[in-house]
Amino acid sequence: MPDFMATTSTSSLALHCKSLNRTDLNFAFLSSSRRPTSRKSFNSARYNQIVVDEEVDRIKRLQNGSDVRGVAMEGEKGRRVDLTPPAVEAISESFGEWVIDGLSKEGAGRGRVAEEEDVRVSLGRDPRISGAPLSVAVFSGLSRAGCLAFDMGLATTPACFMSTLLPPFTYHASIMMTASHLPYTRNGLKFFTRKGGLKSTEVEKICDRAAFKYANRLAKVSTTLNALAPARVNFMSTYAEYLREIIRKEVNHPLHYETPLQGFQIIVNAGNGSGGFFTWDVLDKLGADTFGSINLKPDGMFPSHIPNPEDKTAMALTRAAVLENSADLGIVFDTDVDRSGVVDSAGRAINRDRLIALMAAIVLREHPGTAIVTDARTSMALTRFITGRGGKHCMYRTGYRNVIDKGIQLNRDGVDTHLMIETSGHGAFKENHFLDDGAYMVLKIIIEMVRMKLSGSGESIDHLIKELEDPAETIELRMNILSEPRFAKDKAAEAIETFRKYIEEGRINGWELDSCGDCWVSEGCLVDSNDEPTSVDAHMYRVKVSDQEHGLHGWVQLRQSIHNPNIAVTMQSIVPGGCLSITRALHDQFLLVSGMDIILDISQIEKFIKNGHLG
Template identity: 25%
Template structure:
């Protein structure tokens, strides 16, 4: 009731401003081309009054003031007969605008409010929208971005928008602001509450909307937050993300009356996974959610498929008090490793902050990185899809491509970035894709979005079919000597320039050179990669060799090349 009352106040205030503006302009003999009311019924009267004011201004300019004022008095009196005056409406608007609850219907800001909200272009990243709450990201900023997303959805003919949020402390308020902005563009918002990002993706398929937004800071520190966006089945990235900022700058915003309804899809999501997965023997699992939003639903999913689950840090806490929710950092897996060994579990699983990435350790606590996980997934998927493409990013092991080929698949290397990998998956029709960071996309029995929880269930299904332990299963997969991801910080804007010089200078006649994302050179006994990060101003490097000697030789060749391309650069390898 309170929300609806504030929405009514805002609509009335908008009517008041529109009428006041028309009367003032008509009195000056310069009526504008359009005036926007708060209610459709008022809009008809407003349009008719504007037409009369235009006719009067054109035929009798000298009398425009008196005629326009007189002709509009009737409409203003109609508003007054309902107990609404210009002063009362303005006061209602002032009170409503100071309240932080979302509008049930239209919630667009006035032109004055629009000009006052400055949206930092740095928020619009390669794969998502991300910033620091209280600095670049605020309630007002998110509302404006919501209007831009809603306008883009309107331009693509998408009416219904799913909205979810992670467990960060700032997420409830930012989700409310996002919903306000979307509703102000006439979108029909389906609020699914606090859920992992993959549940938002699931909802867009399950409800047939194709469009959704998750308020999430993913694996970033607690003071960060942001949005992952899907419109019309496309997960936005690159130019589509920056296009949202351009739309705001141009004021190209759709205006309309939307709606909001609440729907809980947790049980639907759990049931969908449980009906897809079959365990052939019970497994004991430790699940570390890192106090991220995946902790609320991840254990329930794994229990539903028949696992005995030992939860670790599964209480949702936006302060992340135990460790950073990023399973790609070995330090964040230390507690998981200890508990797997202590409980003698079959396997250990870790989710990132919003549940769309998976980390894995075997029964001894050894970390199984995503490219080696992909070998297992690819081998399984290709038994039912021989000849299919399997997509992976440039940071993955060359031995993954060998496993894919040996199992009648076609290895497809692509650029790093979850949005870019998903787009390549969709373009190629591949049944499986993944990247080194832990984003895995199953597109055979699941709808092709990155889902750490579903990936965990598929892994457990595969392991349950084996009589061997997880340690023995993973040990049977090829493994080279490799480095972790190495980062070299540079000045803002410098990494692409360095990469351009590296590519121009690279000469490796006895190796295969790939330049789709930086410079990757594959030798007969290993490979090296240097690329520009899409999120921070740094170079990202990784090396792999069949043995230590090959690894060192490849590192040395890249070291020499980098020193030529960027003299004086301090290299940590």
């Protein structure tokens, strides 16, 4: 096992800690009555309390909603490495303990589950170059917790969850190591049990527990742990067969059941992430022609483009490959394949609102009248599209976990809800364990495409959304928080709450909070007014924008980023120039008047106003 001590320094403070006496550092967790009261001792104790507080806070800041994310290697200007092997070990150990505690509570009366059966946890990862050393830290942490670890190697996020359900694996829990579409310098952890992905509040508890472990260990990783090496398992072949069988059964091809994709050419752009398996283990084996697919080889440096279905380069390259090969469909995956987008046979990109509309059209055919949950960045035209087909549109807080949890809640409350999908491409289905699986979403599109051809239709899959109106403009700007990182979250919340008060007081003419007591209304929807953001949710508000000339023509949303210390300003308008007028009103009637320009960097706002475009 490699020695991480040369590479895991997270601060000059950590180096100083090596010279401190362990008993002194642990003072922060002891009663002050157990220490001498001399001035020298008091000052030492106070310093050590600061040491512990800083280390604890550093681990807590790694929480990213329902995930853990951080900088795993040098290469980002102004960002220090904080997702170190010691941090990952402490978090993984805390997750393992959390899993064991949960299983013990479920089996109350039988004693601790760990005493009756080994608690088994799998680990998968995307191809990031920091994955190998951080994986060792995960296995070390799981062993410390008393879990048996299983190494899935290169995998996808949805596959990690499915490894808890599909026999003969059925692990008690799973971890996926990925940072999705973020740069190669980042990495992170996503957590699953057989119940699904963890909630933000659960990850918060795990990080709280990990923070004190980390601080107490003086930033050292256990490299002498007498634990068995993790067992290597090939789960991805089982997962691929699971996907293939769904396509076979749902298409039920009358001539070639085993190869229902014969006669279809499908291009895959895996973005050098984990999605290449879908080409050779799913599509090829079902008879599809995948010639012309690009970026299939895993490469943790992501040399071609950001693996992201929202990325313009990713979509442009896929479009070019589809047109060059006269393919029937193009697929774009993100790094860990929990998101996807597609390109139709004419080279039209289907992502964001267009992807939501396509999935809504498919789901509403299967489940008439169902509710569909999206984040609050979708267009007014999308709401009309969904309701025009008999569906109900529930808009909710931005963040894929928020959207999925809302769908789960609605089903529990008796509201039939089969699709939960965010504009970023995270799409989850009730029929698929409420799991956001980019491969499963593409699978639904492929099945529909084959069915259309079998029915005699000569139309492209894009035909299903021909009635969707595109907004004239959609713009997203960012305002960085002018604060130390540890204060950024509070400053962002302060700015957004001030914005809410301005709108409620009517200080910007024609602007009105887009909220009401119900989950949906006929003309569009809302963030539930009764659902207050929790301590780990980003603050956000969406506002309807009207003016005398155009009436209700758009909306603007201010949202606190959970990835970076900034506020996203997202705008949409059905009239050309509408986003520019929205930005001017935001700048002149809120940012300058409220004094928020002191704590927010509004240079991007002012540049857009000056130039009239983002360039």
